[in-house]
Amino acid sequence: MSDSVKAQSADVVVLGAGIVGVSAAIAARQRGLSVILVDRREPGSETSYGNAGILSSGSILPLNKPSLWSALPTYLSNRNAALRWDPAWTIRNLDWVVRFLANAAPSRLRPRAAALHGLIGASLKLHRDWIVKADAAHRIRETGWLKAWRSDALVDRQAMSALEPSILPVYKVGLLHTQTASVDSPGAVVKAYALMFARSSGEIRQSGIRAIVPDGEGWRVVLADGALSARHVVVALGPWSPDLLWPLGYRVPLAFERGYHREFKPNPARPLQRPIHDAEGSFLMTPMEQGIRVTSGVELTARDAPSSFAQLDQVVPLARGVVEFGDAVGEPWRGARPTLPDSLPMIGPAPRHPGLWLAFGNQHIGFTTGPATGAAIAAMIGGAQPGFDVSAFAPSRYL
Numbered sequence: 468m469s470d471s472v473k474a475q476s477a478d479v480v481v482l483g484a485g486i487v488g489v490s491a492a493i494a495a496r497q498r499g500l501s502v503i504l505v506d507r508r509e510p511g512s513e514t515s516y517g518n519a520g521i522l523s524s525g526s527i528l529p530l531n532k533p534s535l536w537s538a539l540p541t542y543l544s545n546r547n548a549a550l551r552w553d554p555a556w557t558i559r560n561l562d563w564v565v566r567f568l569a570n571a572a573p574s575r576l577r578p579r580a581a582a583l584h585g586l587i588g589a590s591l592k593l594h595r596d597w598i599v600k601a602d603a604a605h606r607i608r609e610t611g612w613l614k615a616w617r618s619d620a621l622v623d624r625q626a627m628s629a630l631e632p633s634i635l636p637v638y639k640v641g642l643l644h645t646q647t648a649s650v651d652s653p654g655a656v657v658k659a660y661a662l663m664f665a666r667s668s669g670e671i672r673q674s675g676i677r678a679i680v681p682d683g684e685g686w687r688v689v690l691a692d693g694a695l696s697a698r699h700v701v702v703a704l705g706p707w708s709p710d711l712l713w714p715l716g717y718r719v720p721l722a723f724e725r726g727y728h729r730e731f732k733p734n735p736a737r738p739l740q741r742p743i744h745d746a747e748g749s750f751l752m753t754p755m756e757q758g759i760r761v762t763s764g765v766e767l768t769a770r771d772a773p774s775s776f777a778q779l780d781q782v783v784p785l786a787r788g789v790v791e792f793g794d795a796v797g798e799p800w801r802g803a804r805p806t807l808p809d810s811l812p813m814i815g816p817a818p819r820h821p822g823l824w825l826a827f828g829n830q831h832i833g834f835t836t837g838p839a840t841g842a843a844i845a846a847m848i849g850g851a852q853p854g855f856d857v858s859a860f861a862p863s864r865y866l
């Protein structure tokens with residue numbers, strides 16, 4: 468394989484420059500492959516921009532765990548800040564909903580948690596290495612993540628005030644996840660990783676991707692302004708991944724757990740040291756470069772349905788009751804967590820097309836798990852074993 472990137476062809480073309488695609492591109496380059504990374508926007512401008520920035524070591528239990536069953540009655544009214552659902556979407560996607568709920572069975576918990584544990588562990592190692600190499604170490608905080616309850620048992624109120632002197636006494640107890648880190652701008656971290664890829668002679672192409680077409684031993688990628696050819700194509704298009712796979716005969720059961728954020732001017736006298744997860748209020752508050760970012764729970768609906776700010780409107784007053792902050796900065800943001808019925812991503816070969824690789828569906832923890840998702844794909848392209856067990860993530864389980 469050639470070591471230099473030619474104008475219109477490469478060993479690997481990576482589609483999508485979110486955290487997953489950028490990571491696949493870095494890792495493929497590190498294996499000596501020539502790589503072109505394509506996105507219609509700048510790297511890290513979509514889902515990988517607007518998330519809560521948490522590099523979570525402990526998120527091995529997906530939303531569809533056994534406790535979801537007991538919580539279901541509280542979601543029926545469709546007024547819960549944790550989960551809103553669109554009845555028309557639910558009827559149209561009953562098959563996905565039934566499969567998602569079936570995965571909440573106790574017997575399905577342990578294998579999925581074990582799989583995610585391996586993926587998260589491998590990914591956090593890469594983040595901590597890459598963020599230094601990408602000259603973005605100033606963006607990571609190793610201060611953990613505080614999950615706090617307005618009622619009952621764990622870190623008591625006094626210990627919590629010692630950790631976060633700025634917060635008002637609304638919580639009775641909290642749990643500090645010490646192994647979790649966070650960043651002050653997930654979009655900027657992805658951009659820094661993309662720059663690191665470019666510095667390693669990787670090529671970044673900004674263009675809309677129209678189609679992927681089998682072409683002899685490899686692939687032709689049709690762009691809005693030209694075409695690329697490659698032996699290997701990696702689909703890392705996050706919530707948009709099913710669109711380009713449809714014409715190849717793949718019906719991907721991907722749903723969209725949409726979420727919103729809004730940022731607010733911080734009060735310099737009341738800084739936050741770490742993200743706070745209000746367990747009962749169902750929101751997260753993360754200190755970011757631009758201000759305090761409040762992120763909402765899940766809205767199950769079509770990917771491109773009009774925005775509804777009901778959940779943000781519900782939680783922002785609660786967040787104001789936790790720490791003082793000023794006016795909103797900019798407009799509210801909306802994104803979609805891409806989720807398969809078992810809440811595990813697809814990481815591996817497309818079943819019926821050699822040289823086509825799938826890397827998406829990283830649900831609530833894609834910013835955390837992007838690096839190892841990309842590194843595993845690059846290892847498989849290079850004919851090597853990924854550094855963790857990827858069998859649970861095989862695309863063939865659904866395609």
Ligand SMILES: Cc1cc2nc3c(=O)[nH]c(=O)nc-3n(C[C@H](O)[C@H](O)[C@H](O)COP(=O)(O)OP(=O)(O)OC[C@H]3O[C@@H](n4cnc5c(N)ncnc54)[C@H](O)[C@@H]3O)c2cc1C
Pocket residue numbers: 482483484485486487488505506507508510511512513514515516517518519520521522523674675676677703704705706707724725726727728762763801802803804805826827828829830831832833834835836837
């Ligand atoms: C509110 C919210 C909070 C979250 N908080 C966290 C958190 O704290 N920690 C965590 O780990 N995860 C979090 N997540 C999840 C995480 O953000 C996602 O799982 C992750 O960003 C997905 O990354 P990706 O690379 O797969 O997709 P994306 O970042 O969406 O990248 C896909 C790329 O494909 C490009 N693209 C799509 N179609 C085309 C086309 N036709 N042509 C050209 N380009 C195209 C897009 O422009 C985009 O850049 C959160 C998500 C949300 C919504």
